[in-house]
Amino acid sequence: PIADRVTMPFVSVLSDGRKRRSYTFSEAVLLGWAPNGGMFWPESVPHLDPATLREWAALPYASLCAELLKLFISGDKEMTASDIDSICHGTFERFGSASTVEVRPLSVPSAAGRSSSGGFDDGYHVCELWHGPTLAFKDLGMAVLARTLGHLLRKRGERLTLLVGTSGDTGSAAMEAMRGMGDVVRMVVLYPLQGYSAITPTQEAQMAAVPPGEPHIHLVGVEGSSDELDVPMEACFRDADFRTSHGLGTVNSVNIVRLLVQAANFIYAYLCVRPSASGDVEFAIPCGAAGQLASGLLAVALGLPARLIGGTNRNDALHRVLSGGLLRPSRAKKTVSPSMDIQMPYNLWRILYFASRGDGAAVRRWRSDLAAGALRLPGNIVLSLAELLQTVCISDAETLQTIKAAHGRGYTLDPHTAVGVAAALHHPFSAAPLDLTQGGMAAGVESFDTSPAVICMACAHPVKFAATVGEALDWDPATVVQSMPDVANHLCVRQVAAVAASARVGYAQGTEMPPGCCAVLRRAQQEEWEAQLRTLIEGLPDGAKSRPAPAYHLRSAL
Secondary structure, three states, X not given: OHHHHOOOOEEEOOOOHHXXXXXXXXXXXXXXXXXXXXXXXXXXXXXXXXXXXXXHOOOOHXXXXXXXXXXXXXXXXXXXXXXXXXXXXXXXXXXXXXXXXXXXXXXXXXXXXOEOOOOOOOOEEEEEOOOOOOOEOHHHHHHHHHHHHHHHHHXXXXXXXXXXXXXXXXXHHHHHHOOOOOOOXXXXXXXXXXXXXXXXXHHHHHHHOOHHHOOOEEEEEEXXXXXXXXXXXXXXXHOHHHHHHHOEEOOXXXXXXXXXXXXXXXXXXXXXXXXOOOOOEEEEEEOOOOHHHHHHHHHHHOOOOEEEEEEEOOOOHHHHHHHHOEEOOOOOOOOOOHHHOOOOOOOHHHHHHHHOOOOHHHHHHHHHHHHHOOEEOOHHHHHHHHOOEEEEXXXXXXXXXXXXXXXXXXXXXXHHHHHHHHHHHOOOOOOOOOEOOOXXXXXXXXXXXXXXXXXXXXXXXXXXXXXXXXXXXXXXXXXXXXXXXXXXXXXXXXXXXXXXXXXXXXXXOOOOOOOOEEEEEXXXXXXXXXXXXHHHHHOOOOOOOEOOOOOOOOOOOO
């Protein structure tokens, strides 16, 4: 009913006032970035009342995802409700769980030492978003986005060249999602090589395994960090003529489909814990580029009664700007949670657009301030966000300690999810943090038993990071893998575990080409990276007709 009466066009977070242009769902999906260089956000957001949420509580994940997407397609002549149903209901067949997403209790002792893991009415829970082919939460949004792109491009008879940057998990998720889609997409994936980032051998091997059987997918290793490889990509997107002639698009978290599907994740998880749609929850969210955090705010805007806890690793740019209002550019540091080793969380602009109540002029000004050297947020923006969102910076030592503590309670966390759990255990919305130094997850808040349920968003399966889990448990990686029961009974876990067992440790030095790669951007030639990337894109086989992109000047993607 809501979808029938609400029109939901999208706007750029850099636009405001009378000059603000609206875009349909299909336009926003195919553009990726708005023509003025901003990310898309709904121009207005419908409110889901408790009655609607209670109805949605009975839906399987794919159906709930479809219902949410339908709220944002009114007025779109290229995408119907039946199209959305077809896209969503055929998307998750390769996932290793029949329910696609699973929510489980996570045992955490209360202040009196009692276990609070009994039911879904209170305590801590973990929302497993990693049951897809690459065992990462990004499989969910990427799978829906791939089918959406396929539907729109085949309908138009067009083709996109997808330019993707990854710090670890996005690349493999995108490559897996785009298997068999060579008729409508070409894809170039840039990733930071081992030795220049903390990317794991397993993550690298997952990406290297795809191109040999998918000639439309091209993998490029980079002798630099995730933030550094973004620079030549941004330059290509800023060049309107180049973007137009080669039909450049993106499937990073900037794409609106990723944002909407991740918002559905929050609603689904909430209804698993609160099926009657009554009662608050707190979500603990590991943060890198802050896409999940932006999606969580969208879910709150839709009416979800929730507060958000964002956990960062030592790459704490997001924490610094949201808690203290100040952000200066800095280089990324290697951590035990490598997919979050990002110092420019580009979804920040969506968060600030939300916080400023749609003030695109303010967002433009703040982005210009950062480009000039420093972003300083007004106090009212920081305070308004603090009511819904708190952030915590988690050290590597605390991440490992949290993995060990959770394992002692019967659950194995990957290091990224552990950052989120550790952040939640600080209870940032209360005055007193939990003490993790005495016996693991020991509670330090008297009112713990009456506090809202906490749902920790689980980013990846720990088999992908067996070496780090082993470091936390003082086990070797092989023992970590053998200890996981789902290696035997979960198809995707078994497949990734096999990749992990044969993954190559170390970086191909000198002129050696890393497995699966068609090119390497060398550190010694960093000033030429943009030219080299352009040459690679220009040399891709033409195939079907490339989609023309709007001939507007694109400002910096960040």
